[in-house]
Amino acid sequence: MQDNCYDVRIHSIEKRKNADGVVTSYRVSWKVSGKSWKERFSTAAQADAFRSELMTAARRGEPFSRRTGQPVAWKRELPVMSWYAFTLAYVDAKWPYAARNHRRGIAEALTDATEALLTNDEHPRESLRAALRWSYSGRIRDAEQPPPGLADTVRWLHTHTTPISALTEPGSGAVLTRAILARVSQTKDGNAAAANTSNRKRMVLNNAMEYAVEIGALPANPLKAVKWSKPRTLTTVDPRVVINIHQARRFLNAVEKHSERGRRMKAFFGCMYFAALRPEEVVDLRKEHLVSLPESDWGEMRLTNAEPRAGSRWTNSGKVRERRELKHRAKGETRSVPIHPELCAMLREHVQQFGTGPDGRIFIGPRGGQMTDRAYLKIFHEARTQAFTSVEAKSPLMDVPYSLRHACVSTWLNAGVPAPQVAEWAGHSVDVLLRVYAKCIYGQQRDAMRRIWEATQ
Template structure:
């Protein structure tokens, strides 16, 4: 139960009128510590304050840890799903990347919708989801009080999700688990979710259930007791998205023609096509990463970091991007990548014309800031429409910037470069490389069939 006290004092309700929202905050002191609870309406604030004062008048003890009357905590030994998810997110936050944090939050938000004990009487779905996003991000990152418009929804969630023990009840536990898996297999609108999305969310939930077993909240992982057909996912690159060198040169020339921003991005996209750099690696590219950039012949990158976009809600710094180690590599590990002579010429021209930005960044926006997704995606789609024929534009050919990287890796493999070398340059394992790009290796079928014929002909 923890330490209790009878020393409780109450202050008047404090009303704050903002430009959009008016907040009424109940304030009270328990053993010298001030507690606050914001409400959107004065009636709700007065009702909550009256309940606290009634408990104090009746001589009830208050918890020093929670600031609430002890009688309000009779069910505190029952761990609800929502309370469990809060502890799980806190345990994972420090060790997860920003994008992984966001993925965990998305999975838990969908799962919570399937584990409510009341379907009616609570906040609307959008408010619930907004409250959950706040609970799984800002609450952990800032240790802040919830905004008034979400506080009521969070209080409702505290008491209206199933208990963790429900997963172990005969019959009921299996139904809850199936309902949870069904929810993560659909989008918010009820449509079937992409297979990769459903599988990723199941992995996050499986990890959460394993954590529940670790802390003693569950005796076993309920997901392992239910047979669930895993959606089939596309694990290989579709050869139709891969452009050839002639199409790549047409595209890069079209990028150059896109107003004042295009010339800044020709070498940006060139790094993806000629060096197989990921977008987040190009964004982080700096002068010191150019180990050599000769006038003629091949140069070399030495990559050290990447800056993936996750969103300000999920980074420790509160910025949209956060600098991290290279994908699939430990802190301090680097990756060498050759600079094609054609790319070398683009980079030299780019640096000569635009210089470098803060921290010696090679690619910066027109106003000197970070190269944003919105900026380079707009140029990408405009240049694609400009460069491709009508038939090419309507096809799956290079529909996203990442397809430039796929084209580069495919080109290296088809040129006869050994798989271990390509994997090293691209930042893959050999197994992943051959599995993902198996369908993009052309020109070897005829030779293989000839060898079979030679071995079997009469």
């Protein structure tokens, strides 16, 4: 496709305001061949001057570049884009479409990468990282001025990171790219990061580099020019974390005996063990989701949403949790899960004793608030210590609440429930299910060997 284009539409200047209605910046937006472009300026005069130059070029019939969005004649005069300016553009492009926790993951990866591309270390490290976290929250940056303690650091970042074009310079570009990869492979203390963490950050960087190529900031993805061995990651559930039914009942009894708050959480943890719910799905569970709770039979729940914890910086509402569609499901899609008779009894007793929240939420705090991570993690670890023997407590056995879900899925598979049915109930694909839980399927080796023996006679 030819780069030059004459289909240009230039819009009015948009004032960007914070939550108090104060104008914080001015944005010029325009379209080239239907693709939107935008530039942000701190003053109205700067925005007006830039828009006037675009208008003049369009009126003269000058061609615009589909690659840069600007008049072709400006090619030699384009300002050098710093790494920091590029990361802000990338965050703005990803923010509307990224899940809340993915937004946080993007910020973490870019913060580490930017540390490797600073031109000097004039500012304290913690101040720099705080300024970068503020910068990479698209909602906060659009609505607020930098906090007083970070304003100078944010301004400094605009002029003290390496130009992004340096990443593709012969020789030196590879050195810079390796420095970025080395940094995202380490913790803040310089120790090796967990394999899953470093690989996740590398995926974010790769996507960012592809975006840089897309907008014309780089001619090619520099990560592809560097040979870098990715650390091996554990993709299967460790069988040592999976509890059996007897250990599960001991744990749930310990939760119930822990305290008043613990009694409110017995069915909460029961939903993870008997129905394989994720923590964010249990938090959102409402009375309308409980299709049936029979006295002496299996019941049914139909899940519609989840409320993952992302942190107030990364949500649209500014709340710690934000309701969204189920994981791996399209918006509006539901998931039916059977309710074990033991869990039916727990849920009936829970609703009868504690009622529900104003929005029908099943699990609420003593004062009617949402069940928080801090509250249920405290009960979880203390009840685990009380329920398990000293040997069990020191082992990886059920070391985190998510292990209850692993135990449920493993139980279903070992009970002989077909994998497609387990995947449907658990909200997995069959491929992921079998890959993740491959080591947790017990007792089938002997049967498999018997069948092979019979087939070879």
